Amino acid sequence: MTKFGFLILIIISQMAVSCSGRKPKLDNKHLIPEKELVSLLTDIHLATGLLTLPSINAWASSLDSITSYYQIIEKHGYTKEIMDKTMKYYFFKDPKKLNKIYDQVLGILSERESHVEKDSFVVLARNLNLWPGKDFYSIPSLSGNDSTMFDITLSRSGYYTLSFSATLFPDDQSANPRASVYLSSPDSIETGSRKYYNSIDFLKDGQPHNYKLSIPVPENKIRHLKGWLYDFDIPFNSIQKHVKIENISLIYSRLAI
Numbered sequence: 124m125t126k127f128g129f130l131i132l133i134i135i136s137q138m139a140v141s142c143s144g145r146k147p148k149l150d151n152k153h154l155i156p157e158k159e160l161v162s163l164l165t166d167i168h169l170a171t172g173l174l175t176l177p178s179i180n181a182w183a184s185s186l187d188s189i190t191s192y193y194q195i196i197e198k199h200g201y202t203k204e205i206m207d208k209t210m211k212y213y214f215f216k217d218p219k220k221l222n223k224i225y226d227q228v229l230g231i232l233s234e235r236e237s238h239v240e241k242d243s244f245v246v247l248a249r250n251l252n253l254w255p256g257k258d259f260y261s262i263p264s265l266s267g268n269d270s271t272m273f274d275i276t277l278s279r280s281g282y283y284t285l286s287f288s289a290t291l292f293p294d295d296q297s298a299n300p301r302a303s304v305y306l307s308s309p310d311s312i313e314t315g316s317r318k319y320y321n322s323i324d325f326l327k328d329g330q331p332h333n334y335k336l337s338i339p340v341p342e343n344k345i346r347h348l349k350g351w352l353y354d355f356d357i358p359f360n361s362i363q364k365h366v367k368i369e370n371i372s373l374i375y376s377r378l379a380i
Contacts, residue, residue, distance in 0.1 A: 155209040161227045163199045167192055252372045259369035271352035278345050283338040287371040291325040296362040297355035300325045304350035
Protein backbone atom coordinates (compact mmCIF):
# COMPACT_ATOMS: atom_id res chain seq x y z
CA MET A 124 0.00 0.00 0.00
CA THR A 125 1.32 3.45 -0.89
CA LYS A 126 1.73 6.24 1.63
CA PHE A 127 -1.18 8.03 0.05
CA GLY A 128 -3.39 4.94 0.18
CA PHE A 129 -2.62 4.63 3.89
CA LEU A 130 -3.53 8.29 4.36
CA ILE A 131 -6.89 7.78 2.71
CA LEU A 132 -7.72 4.87 5.00
CA ILE A 133 -6.70 6.92 8.03
CA ILE A 134 -9.04 9.72 6.99
CA ILE A 135 -11.85 7.27 6.36
CA SER A 136 -11.35 5.56 9.71
CA GLN A 137 -11.44 8.92 11.47
CA MET A 138 -14.65 9.82 9.73
CA ALA A 139 -16.30 6.46 10.22
CA VAL A 140 -15.32 6.00 13.86
CA SER A 141 -18.84 6.70 15.05
CA CYS A 142 -20.29 4.02 12.77
CA SER A 143 -21.30 0.63 14.02
CA GLY A 144 -20.28 -2.63 12.39
CA ARG A 145 -23.31 -2.41 10.13
CA LYS A 146 -23.12 -0.47 6.89
CA PRO A 147 -24.82 2.91 7.33
CA LYS A 148 -27.71 4.00 5.18
CA LEU A 149 -26.21 6.47 2.74
CA ASP A 150 -27.37 8.29 -0.39
CA ASN A 151 -25.53 10.19 -3.11
CA LYS A 152 -27.24 13.51 -2.44
CA HIS A 153 -25.10 16.57 -1.63
CA LEU A 154 -21.79 14.83 -2.20
CA ILE A 155 -18.65 16.66 -3.23
CA PRO A 156 -18.46 16.47 -7.05
CA GLU A 157 -15.85 14.05 -8.35
CA LYS A 158 -13.67 16.70 -10.02
CA GLU A 159 -13.55 18.84 -6.89
CA LEU A 160 -12.97 15.78 -4.68
CA VAL A 161 -9.93 14.86 -6.79
CA SER A 162 -8.55 18.39 -6.32
CA LEU A 163 -9.28 18.32 -2.60
CA LEU A 164 -7.59 14.94 -2.02
CA THR A 165 -4.61 16.09 -4.09
CA ASP A 166 -4.18 19.11 -1.83
CA ILE A 167 -4.46 16.90 1.26
CA HIS A 168 -1.67 14.69 -0.01
CA LEU A 169 0.53 17.69 -0.88
CA ALA A 170 -0.09 19.11 2.60
CA THR A 171 0.94 15.79 4.11
CA GLY A 172 4.23 15.97 2.24
CA LEU A 173 4.82 19.60 3.26
CA LEU A 174 4.19 18.81 6.91
CA THR A 175 7.18 16.46 6.83
CA LEU A 176 9.49 19.41 6.07
CA PRO A 177 11.09 20.74 9.30
CA SER A 178 10.45 24.41 8.51
CA ILE A 179 6.77 23.83 7.71
CA ASN A 180 6.31 21.43 10.61
CA ALA A 181 7.72 23.96 13.07
CA TRP A 182 5.40 26.66 11.73
CA ALA A 183 2.34 24.37 11.94
CA SER A 184 3.32 22.62 15.18
CA SER A 185 0.25 23.97 16.95
CA LEU A 186 -2.01 22.11 14.51
CA ASP A 187 -2.55 18.37 14.41
CA SER A 188 -2.76 16.67 11.01
CA ILE A 189 -6.54 16.16 11.12
CA THR A 190 -7.06 19.85 11.84
CA SER A 191 -4.88 20.69 8.85
CA TYR A 192 -7.00 18.43 6.64
CA TYR A 193 -10.18 20.09 7.79
CA GLN A 194 -8.73 23.51 6.99
CA ILE A 195 -8.06 22.30 3.44
CA ILE A 196 -11.64 21.04 3.19
CA GLU A 197 -12.95 24.44 4.28
CA LYS A 198 -10.63 26.18 1.82
CA HIS A 199 -12.34 24.24 -0.96
CA GLY A 200 -15.70 25.50 0.27
CA TYR A 201 -16.97 22.36 2.06
CA THR A 202 -17.59 21.32 5.62
CA LYS A 203 -16.27 18.39 7.61
CA GLU A 204 -19.74 16.84 7.57
CA ILE A 205 -19.99 16.93 3.75
CA MET A 206 -16.52 15.46 3.43
CA ASP A 207 -17.43 12.73 5.95
CA LYS A 208 -20.57 11.87 4.02
CA THR A 209 -18.77 11.87 0.65
CA MET A 210 -15.97 9.57 1.78
CA LYS A 211 -18.33 7.22 3.64
CA TYR A 212 -20.55 6.96 0.58
CA TYR A 213 -17.73 6.01 -1.77
CA PHE A 214 -16.11 3.72 0.79
CA PHE A 215 -19.27 1.73 1.53
CA LYS A 216 -21.39 2.17 -1.60
CA ASP A 217 -19.01 2.66 -4.52
CA PRO A 218 -15.42 1.59 -3.68
CA LYS A 219 -14.63 1.06 -7.38
CA LYS A 220 -15.39 4.71 -8.02
CA LEU A 221 -13.20 5.64 -5.06
CA ASN A 222 -10.37 3.67 -6.64
CA LYS A 223 -10.82 5.60 -9.89
CA ILE A 224 -10.77 8.88 -7.98
CA TYR A 225 -7.66 7.70 -6.20
CA ASP A 226 -6.04 6.87 -9.58
CA GLN A 227 -6.78 10.39 -10.83
CA VAL A 228 -5.14 11.86 -7.74
CA LEU A 229 -2.05 9.70 -8.26
CA GLY A 230 -1.93 10.74 -11.92
CA ILE A 231 -1.97 14.44 -11.02
CA LEU A 232 0.71 13.95 -8.35
CA SER A 233 2.87 11.98 -10.76
CA GLU A 234 2.54 14.67 -13.44
CA ARG A 235 3.43 17.42 -10.98
CA GLU A 236 6.44 15.46 -9.77
CA SER A 237 7.56 15.01 -13.37
CA HIS A 238 7.29 18.76 -14.01
CA VAL A 239 9.27 19.55 -10.84
CA GLU A 240 12.02 17.10 -11.83
CA LYS A 241 12.12 18.51 -15.36
CA ASP A 242 12.29 22.10 -14.11
CA SER A 243 15.02 21.16 -11.65
CA PHE A 244 17.01 19.50 -14.42
CA VAL A 245 16.69 22.56 -16.67
CA VAL A 246 17.85 24.90 -13.88
CA LEU A 247 20.77 22.60 -13.06
CA ALA A 248 21.77 22.35 -16.72
CA ARG A 249 21.72 26.14 -17.06
CA ASN A 250 23.86 26.56 -13.97
CA LEU A 251 26.42 24.03 -15.23
CA ASN A 252 26.57 25.39 -18.78
CA LEU A 253 29.67 27.61 -19.16
CA TRP A 254 28.90 28.62 -22.75
CA PRO A 255 28.86 32.46 -22.79
CA GLY A 256 27.68 32.96 -26.35
CA LYS A 257 24.29 32.92 -28.01
CA ASP A 258 21.82 30.09 -27.52
CA PHE A 259 21.76 29.42 -31.25
CA TYR A 260 23.21 30.66 -34.53
CA SER A 261 21.37 30.79 -37.83
CA ILE A 262 23.32 31.60 -40.98
CA PRO A 263 22.56 33.64 -42.97
CA SER A 264 21.62 35.90 -40.08
CA LEU A 265 18.99 38.63 -40.22
CA SER A 266 21.34 40.87 -38.25
CA GLY A 267 24.05 40.49 -40.88
CA ASN A 268 26.55 39.11 -38.35
CA ASP A 269 27.22 35.49 -39.18
CA SER A 270 30.36 34.97 -37.08
CA THR A 271 30.38 31.97 -34.77
CA MET A 272 33.85 32.75 -33.40
CA PHE A 273 34.29 32.32 -29.64
CA ASP A 274 36.96 33.10 -27.03
CA ILE A 275 36.32 31.61 -23.59
CA THR A 276 38.59 31.94 -20.58
CA LEU A 277 39.20 28.64 -18.75
CA SER A 278 40.58 29.14 -15.26
CA ARG A 279 40.49 25.53 -14.04
CA SER A 280 42.33 22.45 -15.18
CA GLY A 281 40.24 19.41 -15.94
CA TYR A 282 37.97 18.33 -18.77
CA TYR A 283 35.58 20.45 -20.78
CA THR A 284 32.93 19.01 -23.08
CA LEU A 285 31.65 21.17 -25.93
CA SER A 286 28.32 19.92 -27.30
CA PHE A 287 25.95 21.32 -29.90
CA SER A 288 23.53 20.41 -32.66
CA ALA A 289 24.26 21.50 -36.23
CA THR A 290 22.06 21.41 -39.32
CA LEU A 291 23.92 21.99 -42.59
CA PHE A 292 21.51 22.51 -45.45
CA PRO A 293 22.08 21.10 -48.97
CA ASP A 294 22.30 24.58 -50.54
CA ASP A 295 25.29 25.48 -48.36
CA GLN A 296 28.32 26.06 -50.65
CA SER A 297 31.09 26.09 -48.04
CA ALA A 298 34.11 23.85 -48.58
CA ASN A 299 35.02 21.46 -45.80
CA PRO A 300 32.41 22.79 -43.32
CA ARG A 301 33.38 22.02 -39.73
CA ALA A 302 33.81 23.25 -36.18
CA SER A 303 37.37 24.26 -35.26
CA VAL A 304 38.59 24.46 -31.67
CA TYR A 305 41.97 25.25 -30.11
CA LEU A 306 43.58 26.28 -26.81
CA SER A 307 45.98 29.17 -26.39
CA SER A 308 47.80 30.80 -23.47
CA PRO A 309 47.10 34.48 -22.77
CA ASP A 310 50.82 35.30 -22.97
CA SER A 311 51.27 33.84 -26.46
CA ILE A 312 51.11 36.02 -29.55
CA GLU A 313 48.20 35.49 -31.90
CA THR A 314 50.33 33.47 -34.31
CA GLY A 315 52.11 31.62 -31.54
CA SER A 316 51.68 28.13 -30.17
CA ARG A 317 48.19 26.70 -30.25
CA LYS A 318 46.77 23.37 -29.17
CA TYR A 319 44.34 22.31 -31.89
CA TYR A 320 41.76 19.58 -31.41
CA ASN A 321 40.30 17.34 -34.08
CA SER A 322 37.84 19.35 -36.12
CA ILE A 323 34.22 18.26 -36.24
CA ASP A 324 33.10 17.66 -39.82
CA PHE A 325 29.48 18.47 -40.59
CA LEU A 326 27.08 16.30 -42.57
CA LYS A 327 25.31 18.22 -45.34
CA ASP A 328 21.89 16.60 -45.43
CA GLY A 329 19.58 19.22 -43.95
CA GLN A 330 19.09 17.17 -40.79
CA PRO A 331 20.18 18.12 -37.24
CA HIS A 332 23.14 16.14 -35.91
CA ASN A 333 24.59 16.18 -32.41
CA TYR A 334 28.31 16.77 -32.04
CA LYS A 335 30.58 16.55 -29.01
CA LEU A 336 34.24 17.35 -28.35
CA SER A 337 36.18 16.55 -25.17
CA ILE A 338 38.82 19.15 -24.29
CA PRO A 339 41.40 18.24 -21.61
CA VAL A 340 43.12 21.16 -19.88
CA PRO A 341 46.00 19.53 -17.97
CA GLU A 342 47.80 22.55 -16.53
CA ASN A 343 46.45 24.62 -13.69
CA LYS A 344 46.90 27.76 -15.70
CA ILE A 345 44.53 30.22 -17.32
CA ARG A 346 43.84 29.20 -20.89
CA HIS A 347 41.70 30.56 -23.69
CA LEU A 348 39.40 28.22 -25.58
CA LYS A 349 39.00 29.65 -29.05
CA GLY A 350 37.58 28.68 -32.40
CA TRP A 351 34.54 28.72 -34.65
CA LEU A 352 31.38 26.64 -34.36
CA TYR A 353 31.08 27.01 -38.13
CA ASP A 354 34.38 27.07 -40.02
CA PHE A 355 35.27 26.36 -43.65
CA ASP A 356 38.04 26.72 -46.19
CA ILE A 357 38.26 30.30 -47.45
CA PRO A 358 37.06 30.50 -51.09
CA PHE A 359 38.14 33.03 -53.69
CA ASN A 360 34.61 34.22 -54.25
CA SER A 361 31.54 34.73 -52.12
CA ILE A 362 29.52 31.65 -51.32
CA GLN A 363 26.07 30.75 -50.07
CA LYS A 364 26.20 29.74 -46.39
CA HIS A 365 23.27 27.99 -44.80
CA VAL A 366 23.60 26.39 -41.35
CA LYS A 367 21.83 26.35 -38.01
CA ILE A 368 23.63 25.63 -34.72
CA GLU A 369 21.74 25.20 -31.45
CA ASN A 370 21.65 23.45 -28.05
CA ILE A 371 25.17 24.67 -27.33
CA SER A 372 26.76 23.74 -24.01
CA LEU A 373 30.20 23.75 -22.41
CA ILE A 374 30.35 21.52 -19.33
CA TYR A 375 33.28 21.26 -16.92
CA SER A 376 34.36 18.15 -15.05
CA ARG A 377 37.44 17.39 -12.95
CA LEU A 378 37.57 13.89 -14.40
CA ALA A 379 37.15 12.62 -17.93
CA ILE A 380 33.53 11.84 -18.82
